[in-house]
Amino acid sequence: MKKEALEVLMNRRSVRKFKAEQITEEELLTVLDAGTYAPTGRNMQTPWIIAIQNKEERDAVSKLNAQIMGAPIDPYYGAPTIIIVVAPDDIFGTINSSAVLTNMVNAAYAAGLGSCWIHRPDQMFATEEGKAMLAKWGIPEGMKGVGSIALGYADTELPTAPPRKENYYRIIK
Numbered sequence: 214m215k216k217e218a219l220e221v222l223m224n225r226r227s228v229r230k231f232k233a234e235q236i237t238e239e240e241l242l243t244v245l246d247a248g249t250y251a252p253t254g255r256n257m258q259t260p261w262i263i264a265i266q267n268k269e270e271r272d273a274v275s276k277l278n279a280q281i282m283g284a285p286i287d288p289y290y291g292a293p294t295i296i297i298v299v300a301p302d303d304i305f306g307t308i309n310s311s312a313v314l315t316n317m318v319n320a321a322y323a324a325g326l327g328s329c330w331i332h333r334p335d336q337m338f339a340t341e342e343g344k345a346m347l348a349k350w351g352i353p354e355g356m357k358g359v360g361s362i363a364l365g366y367a368d369t370e371l372p373t374a375p376p377r378k379e380n381y382y383r384i385i386k
Contacts, residue, residue: 221323226372228327231292231365235266240324241294244364247320248298251312253305260300260310260359261352262317270346271295277343278361281336288331292363297334299347299356310359317362327367334358 241264248262265271274295278288289295298313300306314330321328337343338358347356 217323221319224371224374225319225322225328226374227329228363228365228367228369228371229290229329230367230369231290231327231363232368233291233293234366235293236326236365240326241266241364243324244296244317244320244326244328248296248313248317251309251316253309253312257305257309259306260298260313261356262313263297263299263350263352265295265297266293268293273346274337274361277337277340277346278331278333281333281340288333289361289363290329291368292327292329292365294364295331296362296364298359298361299334299338299352300359302355302357306357307359314360314362321362321364327363327365327369327371329363331361331363334361 245262245264248260249258253259265274271289271293274297275287275289279286282288296317298310300310318328318330335358338347338356343358344354348354
């Protein structure tokens with residue numbers, strides 16, 4: 214049994230306070246590579262992964278997300294890196310992208326980084342401003358936003374896992 218893998222799966226938690234210091238390229242590539250190894254239907258690898266470290270672009274993404282949210286805050290909690298996953302607008306795109314995002318947040322924890330899965334890219338990239346961003350980044354038309362990740366060095370203690378609910382699963386023999 215690979216106990217290290219189980220430790221990652223059971224102890225990774227969302228981080229909502231980040232240091233301003235940018236992560237290293239090696240750390241970023243570790244997280245991105247893990248995303249590319251996520252299972253996808255028929256191994257079609259349909260999601261697109263976009264890592265944003267340019268401060269101007271990062272702030273524009275954060276501002277758009279905040280507008281959709283309706284709150285004047287940074288929905289990415291000050292993380293210096295934002296990862297966005299987009300995919301074809303079908304059920305497989307959403308499912309495949311969710312696996313990609315899950316692999317990346319788990320890889321971030323394994324690499325000693327903090328991460329938080331952030332919602333609203335579906336709404337963000339349905340706007341004209343969002344579509345223009347995707348076009349500027351070289352993403353083909355017809356992609357929908359599925360999820361995003363705030364990524365960086367945690368500037369807080371990691372929370373502990375709350376107790377799991379009773380009867381979470383059933384075993385049928």
